Amino acid sequence: MHWLELIQVAGATLIAAVTVVVLYSVGVRFTAIAGDPEQATPRWMKSLAYACFGLCGIAVLFGLYLIIPYFSK
Amino acid sequence: MVALVIALALFFDFTNGFHDTANAMATPIATGAIKPKTAVALAAVLNLVGAFLSTEVAKTVSGGIIKEGADGIQITPDIIFAGLMGAILWNMITWLKGLPSSSSHALFGGLIGAAIAGIGIQSVNFDSLMQKVILPAIFAPVIAGGAAYICTRLAYALTSRHDPETGSKLTQKRGGFRTGQIFTSSLVALAHGTNDAQKTMGIITLVLIAAGTQKPGSGPQFWVIAACAFAIAIGTYAGGWRIIRTMGSGLTDVKPAQGFAAESSTASAILASSHLGFALSTTQVASGSVIGSGLGRKGTSVRWGTAGRIAIGWLFTLPAAGIVGALTAMLVKTGVVGVLIAAVAGTSAVLFMFIQSRKSHVGHHNAVEVEEAGQAVRFRKKKAMAASRANKSKDAK
Numbered sequence: 001m002h003w004l005e006l007i008q009v010a011g012a013t014l015i016a017a018v019t020v021v022v023l024y025s026v027g028v029r030f031t032a033i034a035g036d037p038e039q040a041t042p043r044w045m046k047s048l049a050y051a052c053f054g055l056c057g058i059a060v061l062f063g064l065y066l067i068i069p070y071f072s073k
Numbered sequence: 074m075v076a077l078v079i080a081l082a083l084f085f086d087f088t089n090g091f092h093d094t095a096n097a098m099a100t101p102i103a104t105g106a107i108k109p110k111t112a113v114a115l116a117a118v119l120n121l122v123g124a125f126l127s128t129e130v131a132k133t134v135s136g137g138i139i140k141e142g143a144d145g146i147q148i149t150p151d152i153i154f155a156g157l158m159g160a161i162l163w164n165m166i167t168w169l170k171g172l173p174s175s176s177s178h179a180l181f182g183g184l185i186g187a188a189i190a191g192i193g194i195q196s197v198n199f200d201s202l203m204q205k206v207i208l209p210a211i212f213a214p215v216i217a218g219g220a221a222y223i224c225t226r227l228a229y230a231l232t233s234r235h236d237p238e239t240g241s242k243l244t245q246k247r248g249g250f251r252t253g254q255i256f257t258s259s260l261v262a263l264a265h266g267t268n269d270a271q272k273t274m275g276i277i278t279l280v281l282i283a284a285g286t287q288k289p290g291s292g293p294q295f296w297v298i299a300a301c302a303f304a305i306a307i308g309t310y311a312g313g314w315r316i317i318r319t320m321g322s323g324l325t326d327v328k329p330a331q332g333f334a335a336e337s338s339t340a341s342a343i344l345a346s347s348h349l350g351f352a353l354s355t356t357q358v359a360s361g362s363v364i365g366s367g368l369g370r371k372g373t374s375v376r377w378g379t380a381g382r383i384a385i386g387w388l389f390t391l392p393a394a395g396i397v398g399a400l401t402a403m404l405v406k407t408g409v410v411g412v413l414i415a416a417v418a419g420t421s422a423v424l425f426m427f428i429q430s431r432k433s434h435v436g437h438h439n440a441v442e443v444e445e446a447g448q449a450v451r452f453r454k455k456k457a458m459a460a461s462r463a464n465k466s467k468d469a470k
Contacts, residue, residue: 006208009345010216014223016341020257021224021334025231028249032232060260063341067267067348068126 019059027052074150077416078280081157083304084423086273088164089176090120090308093269093355097261097336101254106329116262117310123266124302129350130268131293133205134181134275135282148283151412152191153276155405158419159183159398163390165422166397175354175390177272181206182394183401184276190399191406209351210387214361217342221362224334225369232330250329257336262309264343265355270305272352274298328370335359335366357387 030049098112107115160183164176181202188196228250274293277300281287287294293301339355339362346353360383367373404411 005204005349005351006212009209009213009342009349009351012345013216013338013342014220016345017220017224017334017338018227020337020341021228022231024250024253024333025228025330028253029232031249057256060256063344064126067344 016059016063020056023052023056023059027056074154074412075280075284075286078150078154078157079277079300081154081161081419082273082276082280083300085157085161085176085180085276086270086301086304087308087311089269089273090117090305090310091312092176093265093309093312097258097265101251101258101332106251106254112258113310115259117306119259119262120266120270120309121302121306123263124270124274124305125298126263126267127347128271128274128292128298130271130347130352131274131278131298133201133350133352134272135278135293148188148192148196148279150280150283151405152187152402153184153280153283154412155191155402155415156180156184156187156398157276158401158415159186159394161419162401162422163394163397165425167386167390175356175387177269177352177354178206178210178387178390179394180272180276181352182391183398185391186395186398186400187402189395191402205350206352207391209346209353210357210391213342213346213351213353214357214387216361217338217358218361218365220342221335221338221365222369224338225331225366228330228334229370250333253333254329254336257333257340260340261336261343261359264340264347266302266305267347268343268353268355270301271347273301273304275352277301331366331370334369335362338362338365354387 027049030045030052034045034049098107098116101107102109102112157180160176160179163179163183167179185197185202274297277297278287278291278293281294281297282291339359342358342362343353343355346358364375364380368375401415404415
């Protein structure tokens, strides 16, 4: 029995899901802060939010890149 | 015979897409993140793309479960036909009875049952079956559920906003997750293509190998991949119209942040499994995620009755479909008449299902298979929470 493969799946799932969710959540949070009306909102907050969303997208694309056999050959 | 099996297999693929669109696209449509028509078209296209991405699962189905070719055990197209019939018939029974069931497991069960009845117990590669089907079936939903639980916790923790001075809650502004759901549910659709379309490819490849037109142990041919990809995409698109009709009735209480976490976990679990050739049920993984993410929210508890019913449905499918497959195999073994009887029974079952599905009232209870999993988690009522909060503040005073 190859338990290693199961552990691999578990690990990969956890890492991928947590990465995506954390990056996106941080992005959402920065957007929320940037949208606060009462404070003088720093402009870089907004760009930080976009950076998080961008990183999240890159993480997803990297995951797909690892999976698609066409690229790994 | 080969042509008949291919046609049946493609139809099976079509129904698979037909059923599972809802799992991927129901939440973003419900939260209004994406227009229904766009969502359905997107899901169809991504299923198509996903089917081309990887063929590991197809190799598991065609090469791993039933010993074919050189080892001396000859699997025939008749046996595969019987297995497929078993799967289709079992699917119809569960569908009529409203039992939660996995069409993927029905397929494997039917095939294994038919092989045991038709050839003998030595024809099944139990090592590979355990490794690639049974263990993943048990662990993948648990893994996805655990990941969803952690992700939901993280998503809520990272976006909960309190006023630094007074400590009172600010507006949470989690609307961003609604947009994010478009992407995560797209990933789920893609993952669905990489796992579910593969099973049909595996069956068709197995038939081609059995008929002697393809080398044992080789992967699916290009036309097989393309045909399966299109069958599942068309099925997805056709199935989508059912969901659009149900949108008025509302869905389980799934918040965008929670849905985002659940869908990310589902997609990662399925994609990781597909990569290693684990053939699993996408519905089961999605159900695991929904339950996990439900638990990740505050003030929830599991309705063990419902969850248990789902679990029993999972455990039951493989052996039950196996018995149906075995019976069909025995029927087919009796000769041409047996094959005819099985073919007629199967075709009429499929037609009957199709007509019934058009006629019957479509509610979200039968369009969204994950719905049941969503109900396995009890949410604390808003009012109860408000009351308990009020009590606490009274105590504080």
